Amino acid sequence: MTAPSEFKSIGTLLIANRGEIACRVMRTAKELGIKTVAVHSAIDRQARHVREADIAIDLGGAKPADSYLLGDKIIAAAQASGAQAIHPGYGFLSENAAFARAVEAAGLLFLGPPASAMDAMASKSAAKALMELAAVPLVPGYHGEAQDLETFRAASSVIGYPVLLKAAAGGGGKGMKVVETEAQLSEALESAQREAQSAFGDSRMLVEKYVLQPRHVEIQVFADQHGHCLYLHERDCSIQRRHQKVVEEAPAPGLSPELRRAMGEAAVKAAQAIGYVGAGTVEFLLDARGQFFFMEMNTRLQVEHPVTEAITGLDLVAWQIRVARGEPLPITQAQVPLMGHAIEVRLYAEDTEQDFMPASGTLHLYQEPAAGPGRRVDSGIVEGDSVSPFYDPMLAKLIAWGETREEARLRLLAMLEETAVGGFKTNLGFLKRVLAHPAFAAAELDTGFIPRHQAQLLPPVSELPSEFWQLAGEAMVQSEVARIRSDDPHSPWSNNGGWRSVTAQQVSLHLSCQGQRQWLRLQREGGESSYQLKGERIYHQHRDKLTSHSALRRGDALFIEWAGELREVRRVDPIAEVEASHSHQGGLTAPMNGSIVRILVEVGQAVEAGAALVVLEAMKMEHSIRAPQAGIVKALYCGEGELVSEGTALVELEEQPA
Known part of the structure; x- marks a missing residue:
């Protein structure tokens, strides 16, 4: 690529995305003195990324196809706001070559690679064909243009079941299905095509051999407009559910310096072959023998980029902005730092007990861990927000850094213990169990980690014991009293909200939690209880042992910590429930x-x-x-x-x- 004759100015930047990535890009832009513009759907009018931007423009609609996927409206918003550049984030239009061309045609800078590079890599099929020409090892598969069922049936028969259907134009687990037998192929292909069309506007699919127990290792590459390209080490992203990453870390545990260099150099070679510019990720499957196979290249910033920032001390969004302005990369390959270890977890709104089914609703409770050295939280939400069913269910990312992997792991576990989310189900407890599992602590990683350890990571729902109900009942009654305190108008418990003070020596109440019901009669001796609610913790004195649990009240709901999970407890009307059950x-x-x-x-x-x-x-x-x-x-x-x-x-x- 010819070097630019002069640096371009970016005084105002539009972020064509939402949620935590929009907030994260805005943070760096503001540090660089750049004004930010948010775009939003009709239901995102009060979203955090909208509140944090200098300018906000309504795209209308609710679904992505009616809002965040409307490239012409986004470009018009950039022009109307005076923005000189557009950052696409990830997902939505971030890997859409037509959008990148339209941005450039409108005289704006696109903070991503050239459309030609996106053309080469945005299609998984085209990317695999390109890598095949470059003699990069590939997983056996079909990446052709024909998209009919018979073609996929014939290809799958040659490849051998199980096979993996993948959307040619996207990633993130959307449009991806594992097919175990020929009988499942038709339904799986139709469903995958619909998902791909909805998420990416492109229903084309490819099919490849489903490799058992590989590691998913990816290389972060970065290139400027002057022909320089380097790799910023690797990330292990093997802990996945629904073919979507849940835990990521850098560097990948157990890689020799020789293997790290070989994978990094292969990734740089792939990027240079297509004239790449900006941030990109080359993804590989790595087997137990140390052989790696090209999977795909993501021509954008990745969700897991913070772990790379943590071990290098670099700001990749700042690099994106500088490269788009025409500046050269500030360091050489030999100067890329490698400091300590970082681990990231993705906090999702989802029901882990129902095959990680996405959840949505109102965020009645949300508390992030305290800030400090080696601690980072990237989020796009605050307590009281609504989580829509129309977008990805990721709520936040928690990132911990340490001098060693174990230090990072323990720090991240502590951060998760400080995190509280209520209003719908999340994977918070599941993430704690993953990080605490001995196999994870020993870095025994591959993409089969979750199903292999399912008994420990996804234990069956069990009956809540009497000790839990006693604790919940006491916290419910005492928080009821605390909520109507008149001596502290600033207390979070000062709002009456329909509750009455309870001071009797015997109290009866019906409670519900996790679909379970319990009738309680709480006894007082001389009006005193061995349970004491102080702030947002309840303490229990039993003989010489004092225990405590988080107890957070939000409206009519009480959130109690029990066995590593935050349980939502409510009072119920048993008569009304019986009547509702008949409908x-x-x-x-x-x-x-x-x-x-x-x-x-x-x-x-x-x-x-x-x-x-x-x-x-x-x-x-x-x-x-x-x-x-x-x-x-x-x-x-x-x-x-x-x-x-x-x-x-x-x-x-x-x-x-x-």
Whole structure:
């Protein structure tokens, strides 16, 4: 590439994204004295990235296709705000070559690679063909243009099951399905194509051999407009669920200096072959013998870039801005630092007990860990925000750095213990169990880590013991008293909210938690209790032992820490629950907020147990609502394209006549 004759000025930057990445880009931009512009959908008007920007522009709509994927509206917003450049973040339009060209045609700077480089790598199929020409080892697969079922069936037969269907134009686990047998291929291909079209506007797929127990190791590369390119070490991203990363760390444990250099040099060679500029990631599968296979190149900044920043001391967003202005990279390959170890976890709104099903709702409780050396939190939310079903369910990223991997691991565990989220289910407890697992502590990593240790990481739901209910009941009653204190108007408990003071020596109450119910009668001796609520912790004195648990009150909900999880406890009206249970008997309800993309049955149709009835899209993923037993479809309460809330009745089944 020809070097620019002069540096370009960026005084105002539009961030074409939302959530934590938008807030993270704004943070660096402001440090560099650059004004920031946020764009947002209709339902993101009060989002944190909107509040933190200097200028905010409404794109309208709710779904990505009606807002964050509208490139023409985003470019018009940049022009109207006086922005000179657009940062695409990741996801949405970040790897869309047509958008990059349109940005440049509008006279704006695109903080990403040239459209030609995106063309070469944005399609996984084209990228694999390019790497094949460069003699880079590839996983066996089909990356051709034909997209019909018979082509994929024939290719899968040659490759051998199990196979992996992947969206050609995207990543992040969207449009990705593991197919174990030929009988599953048709349904999996249709579902993957719909997901890919929804997430990336491109339904093209590829299929490749599903390699068992590999490590996922990726190389961060960076190139400027003067022909310089270097690698900033590697990251291990092997801990995944739904083919999406959950835990990332840098550097990758156990790599020899020779292997690290070989992978880094291969990544640089791939980037230079396509005239790459800016931040990019070359992803490899690494087997136990130290052989690595090219998977794909992500032509954007990655979610996990903070761990690379932690071990190098570099700000990659600042580098993106400087490279876009035409400045050369500030250091050479030999000068790239490597300091200590960093680990990142992704905090998701999801139900780990239901196959990591995305969750949404109001964030009634949100507390981040305290700041300090080696601690970093990237988030795009605050307490009280609504989490929509239309976007990725990631809430925040917690990053810890240490002189050693063990120091980073223990620091991150401490950060997770200080984190509190309430209002819907999250993977917070699951993340704690991953980091505390002996196999993770020993760096025994591969992409099969979660299923291999499922018994410890995803324990079955068990009955809450009497000790928990006693603790919850005491905290509920005492926080009720605390909430109506009149001597401290600034106390978080000073709002009455319909609760009454309880001072009797005997108190009865009905509680619910995690679908379980409990009736309690709390006893007082002389009006005193062995449980004492002080601030946001409840203490229990039993003989000579004093224990304590977090107890955080938000409105009518009480969040109690128990066995490493934060449990939401509420008072219930048992009579009202009995009445509600009589409605929609035999019905299937929406497990989360989302939109109906397909209805697969009609009224009167006989279905077998496990048959897919309705396909719901939420958080860019598809979820099939299946018949729990054989029966007849008695009623349909939804239509294709309809938006539904969690708990909404969708289908009603009745038993087949004998």
